[in-house]
Amino acid sequence: MKGVFLMPYPFQLRPLPYRYDALCPEIGERTLCFHHDKHLQTYVDNLNAVLAGCPDCQGKSLEDLLRSLEELPQSKSAAVCNNAGGVYNHYLYFDCLGGRDQRPSGKLAQAMDRAFGSFEDWKTRMKEAALGQFGSGYAWLIADQDGAVSVAQTPNQNCPLSQGFWPLLCVDVWEHAYYLDYQNRRGDYVDAWFRRIDWAFVSSRYEARG
Structure with missing residues (x-):
């Protein structure tokens, strides 16, 4: 079910692509x-x-x-x-979740190295964006039409698609995404989120960017 965004109106709630306990203990x-x-x-x-x-x-x-x-x-x-x-x-x-301690590979890894220097440098930038988003919103890894990648922030439910970018992955920093597990410790939640990224799925989005 991953990547199914083209369902027609009226929209229905799509099931999670894994069990509710699949991301434990990082996300309960x-x-x-x-x-x-x-x-x-x-x-x-x-x-x-x-x-x-x-x-x-x-x-x-x-x-x-x-x-x-x-x-x-x-x-x-x-x-x-x-x-x-x-x-x-x-x-x-x-x-974008469901992996376990993975790293990007292939063309996406090369694009990230060009943009950020290294995977660890990307993590630093991504965490800064997630912690720096005031109130509710998201931090993103996005690609432009030429395949160049960058980190972005959006408030509320704004989406990079509306600004002409292709979203590759996002971390939800609305409190309901982490408060039961981490209370106000957003940074701990982001660190845990990194460990569960499904980089094979993210790479497939980079290859299929539209």
Whole structure:
């Protein structure tokens, strides 16, 4: 189920691509259950409610919606940004997890070395972005049209797709992503998140960047 973002309206909650206890002890079963079944479900329900009154929007995928916010009716664009972003960003966040102490390889590793110097330097940059995002939001590894990679931050449920970038992976720094396991220790959560990245999946996104 990883990488399935093209489902049609009305959107349905897609199952996790692994068991709820698959990321223990770094991310607990209770956290994943609440995060996926409650928080993500709310974004799915809200997105369907927003699109119910916009027939022209209903034929678009999540990616198309987020890439064309300026083309949507003005009364819908902010709500679509928040809720389509909430669905897309969460799907990518969950999909990028499931590995165990992996490292990037192949063309993605080469692109990261060019951009950051080394994998460890990327981790430093990524953690700085995650800790530096004030309040709720995400830190990202993104690629441009030429394949150059960089680290980015977005607040709330904003998504790099809306700025013309291709998201490769993201770490969710909304408190509901980590508070049950780490309370206010965001840095400890990010360190644990690094250990569970599925770099084979992230590399496949880099190869298929659109």
